[in-house]
Amino acid sequence: MATQRMIDFLADRRPEGPCLVVDLEVIRDNYLRFARAMPATRIFYAVKANPAPEVLSLLANLGSCFDTASVPEIEMALTAGATPDRISFGNTIKKERDVARAHQLGVSLYAVDSIEEVEKVARAAPGSRVFCRILTDGAGADWPLSRKFGCSPAMALDVLTLAHKLGLRAYGVSFHVGSQQTKTDGWDSALAQSADIFRTLSDRGITLSMVNLGGGFPTRYLKEVPGVPAYAQGIEQALAKHFGNAIPETIIEPGRGMVGNAGVIKAEVVLVSKKHVEDKARWVYLDIGKFGGLAETMEEAIRYPILSARDDDQVGPCIIAGPTCDSADVLYEKTPYELPLSLTVGDEVLIDNTGAYTTTYSAIAFNGFPPLATYII
């Protein structure tokens, strides 16, 4: 939720155009909440969620590790003060020369989900640790992941066995329960599969050490979500159930759960209009849209709270769209959004809980509009 510091900043500075304000105090609280709820688990912040240097430095100082998607993200984490042993190259799709560059920078932990990727890591980062991502069904997640990442558990056995043969350290298993996971038992079936892989490989003489529990920890948008302690308890129970008294090392990769509620976007109503005199729903056009930082409204997956000074007035349905000449730049239409009927051109709105997956998603110059401005406070 928008903090008083964010609201004061916007009132004092009155920045022109749409912008994101991120409150570092909220991120600090989030980090400490994860650390307290899961003391035995190492936290790898998913840099892609918000790679602002101030965010990375804060987390590096707090002791966080970093999950990175590319060489530039590795370099940003290093610049922020993370040592290479606190960085994971978590993208399963890597150019071999990027693996070589990461190896040169000292990174020794890599995600894989295929034979081909293990071969690359063995050549370009010999002796490193690899974990294999397995496919899960994403049930219970608002933004379920496609089959793009991960392989079947049967194939994971082959991948990790090959890693071992090629001189890599077969280090563990990872999975992702889907972004914005709202069920605290969402980790159970993936942990059952992970434990099976641990046992089968142990029989082959390969000892895995780690389960990467991934991300998925939600941010509160329009609906209430469980708190971190409830997730921690769900995960702890599932670990005990499937691993008994041989609980492995665990890591988590929160992105949205770390920074989502730490940001608010200030935007402006550019136009409120109808298409026909008799239309029931208005069109409300904002100065930010799908290409200006709100890419996660794709298929209306994430429904952000939208606040204004008129929130006590009577509401009515509207379709919300961005400012570009692109017909795909519509935020909410299939399920119309309820906004105050008094909302009018020039009104300021706050799009809440937009700290994750907004700034770097924004288009560089779409329709001539600049990328989303960001203020870190």
Place this chain on the structure above:
Amino acid sequence: MATQRMIDFLADRRPEGPCLVVDLEVIRDNYLRFARAMPATRIFYAVKANPAPEVLSLLANLGSCFDTASVPEIEMALTAGATPDRISFGNTIKKERDVARAHQLGVSLYAVDSIEEVEKVARAAPGSRVFCRILTDGAGADWPLSRKFGCSPAMALDVLTLAHKLGLRAYGVSFHVGSQQTKTDGWDSALAQSADIFRTLSDRGITLSMVNLGGGFPTRYLKEVPGVPAYAQGIEQALAKHFGNAIPETIIEPGRGMVGNAGVIKAEVVLVSKKHVEDKARWVYLDIGKFGGLAETMEEAIRYPILSARDDDQVGPCIIAGPTCDSADVLYEKTPYELPLSLTVGDEVLIDNTGAYTTTYSAIAFNGFPPLATYII
């Protein structure tokens, strides 16, 4: 189609990473083809399709006018050498202060589709010409437009009447038949509606002058499309049918039709893998995806030709995805794409006819990857 100049450029320069190469000679040919086929129609290039300074300068020199979506696009057109009378502010969603800025820069032609927008233009750009965009059904288009832009013809009468009352020049009607329109008679019903509006307003003593035929002119992707002369003939016939011997001034706003086939993206295969040993379709991961410039693959709307040196080999189905840690970054999955079975890691591919709606759509730093590099030759 990729020209020899593009292929030679890539062979000589061997640029690192994904990049777009645009051949200005193709754009010159496209412009002249429009100009020859529709000699009585003024061409307003849709700047958003590709706003590279070299593209704008070429078209300004050839005599093109410019359809712009924002103040930065107006400034780019002016910088390229266009005089303000050759610029249309074609976005129906404008901040009043942006209208004022455009007016200050000398722009006197504005798109509107609502009462509220007419009032803004009357206040901020008094005396200007306005055209009202009407809704069409987009039948026959590969990327049909939503209801985001335009109003009902009945409302257009009110909008243009108000413009007249407020001291603006009620100048005409515009519509858009949908992007990548493949039917040459796709303009007929919209022109029938336009002629009705001309007649009704004439009865009220308001004389409209212009019909803005919009864009929609296609680029050849995987399927053959009709040539410009066929569209010109279809439009000419529809104009004669509905306007008789009182043919209005006409303008067109080609974007994709002007630059789509003038660009090719060079990309690299990062990974080819399967999820299960028994899977039939492979996953082919490229170093460019939905966030790196290929946003128009959303809902798999645009299917670009993908070429490689292995195109004589046997083909098989694959799912094509981008390089980011985002599960939504999948280009073609619902309808798998046929690519050579021999395609392998490190292979270079050419994604053809990518001159439009790629560069400025690309994310500024998504997952740490830089925006799409562009070379204009």
